[in-house]
Every structure is written in structure tokens, then in C-alpha cells.
Amino acid sequence: MAAKIRSRVTRFCELTFYNMFKKNLLIFILGFGLCITWFSIDTGRALAVSDRVATVPILLYHDIPNHSAPSERYSVSAGRFDEQMKLLKDYGYSTITIQELVNHIRRGHVLPARPVVISFDDGYQNIYDNAYPIMERYGFTGTVYIVANRLRSDGFLDRGQLKEMLASGWEVGSHGMTHTELTQNHDLVRTEILQSRLDLNDALGIKVSSFAYPFGSLDWYISSKVLDYGYFSAVGVGNLSQHSAGTIYNMSRREIEGDATMAEFEELLPWSGRFVPPRRKYTPL
Numbered sequence: 136m137a138a139k140i141r142s143r144v145t146r147f148c149e150l151t152f153y154n155m156f157k158k159n160l161l162i163f164i165l166g167f168g169l170c171i172t173w174f175s176i177d178t179g180r181a182l183a184v185s186d187r188v189a190t191v192p193i194l195l196y197h198d199i200p201n202h203s204a205p206s207e208r209y210s211v212s213a214g215r216f217d218e219q220m221k222l223l224k225d226y227g228y229s230t231i232t233i234q235e236l237v238n239h240i241r242r243g244h245v246l247p248a249r250p251v252v253i254s255f256d257d258g259y260q261n262i263y264d265n266a267y268p269i270m271e272r273y274g275f276t277g278t279v280y281i282v283a284n285r286l287r288s289d290g291f292l293d294r295g296q297l298k299e300m301l302a303s304g305w306e307v308g309s310h311g312m313t314h315t316e317l318t319q320n321h322d323l324v325r326t327e328i329l330q331s332r333l334d335l336n337d338a339l340g341i342k343v344s345s346f347a348y349p350f351g352s353l354d355w356y357i358s359s360k361v362l363d364y365g366y367f368s369a370v371g372v373g374n375l376s377q378h379s380a381g382t383i384y385n386m387s388r389r390e391i392e393g394d395a396t397m398a399e400f401e402e403l404l405p406w407s408g409r410f411v412p413p414r415r416k417y418t419p420l
Contacts (some may be wrong), residue, residue: 193252197386213265232306252359280310280347308345329364374413
């Protein structure tokens, strides 16, 4: 609707200047005033959006097995994950999706007082077996980034499980077609970014709108293609909990490692009383 209105107003402005050359002074004066007002409002709206900053920790998990060794960086045991979710609940956090965060930044949609995004990369089966029921118990939902060619592979989430999670309020994004490091493989960008989105759309009956860069690795070309191929956002890895229009295609996520203590987990959380701000400045692409 907004696009149609913008198109019609723009067309009206074009006709106004055409009438100027026909020396229809009255139409020109009225139309010129309307056009100036329109573009002032539109520019003001764009500036307001670009200035909006949201404080939302985006947590990044991978593997949630029944048990894990502390040395396993990407594995957080189900028991420890439960403790972390309980802590979030006790501190009054409410989960949101990446798309809800984007809608807040771009359009000013209201967020809960203490929002958090809980995201998972790779789409392991134990996200459904362990993380999903634990989060349901606390009233939480999450965002899971799927490697498209693993949908029918053992050990990974299948289409039925993902559809159930979607129906419960979860969000599904793309993590590429084969989890390829794209900065070293620009020739695979179309397949990894676009085709993975199309395959997930077809398999799940949704419109995937967010992309997670494999290995958190990106450059200007890759992030521009994420935009070109129809995504509304993208996430990487970093140490910030603040997001704005300038970071929507490289939003920072705080990786939760397997050996993290509960005290270290609390230090990642704004409003926890133990939050430790990042020491270095994060510069988005």
C-alpha cells in the first residue's frame, strides 16, 4: 500500500512539472507545495528510522545435546541450557524473532521491556528434542538457521519438525545451501544465498527473510547479495547487543560456548546487573 501511494504521489509530481511547462500556474503552485510536503515527511521518516537503536541481546547456540564436555565449544548441554533459560525468565526477558527486531528498527513496532532473541545455527536434531521443549516450558520461542541441503539428512531437523516449530511461533532463516565459507567462494553466492532461500520457501511454505552468514564471515559483496536476493536481515557473530538500521544486514550475535559459566552468561545480558559492555567498538559493514 505504501509503495502504491508513493508511486501515485511521485506521478502526480511529474504531472505537476509537466503542467508548469504548459503554464498552468495554479496547478503548479498547489502541486509543488504538496510535493515538497510529501518529500519532507518521507525524508523525515527515513531519518527517524535510521536513528532508532534497539538494545536486544541475540544469543547464538549450535548443538544442544543431552550431555557435553566443557571442551566442546559449540555444544551446550540440555541441563546447562535449561539453567540459562530459567535465568532469562527470572530476569524478566521475553523472546522475540529477528523479524520482530527488524520491524522495531524500521517501523517502530513495540517490543517487550526486556527482549532477547535466541538463535540456533545449523539445525541439529537436538534443537527439536531438547531446546524446543525447554523453551516451551518458559514460554520462549527461537530463530533457527537451516542449512538447506541438510533438511533430509540424519541428525538434522526435518520439514515436519520445522513446521511444528513455526506453528508455535518460531522463525526459520537460511544458513546457506551447504554451509560454505562465502568470502572464499564468491562464485557460489547465488546458490548458497538465493537457492537456499527458494528451497526453504518451497519446503516449508513460508517466505524466509533472514540469513546467517556461514562461519560469521562476510564482505561487502556478500552482504549486498543478501539484500539483492530478497532477505530483510542478516546475522553474524559479534559482541554487541545494540542494533540499528546500519547493522540490519550484519547484526551481532553473542555466541554461547559450551564451557561458559552461569556468571559469564549473565555478563552477556543487559538488565542482569552483571552485564559487561564490550571493550572494543563493533563496526558493521
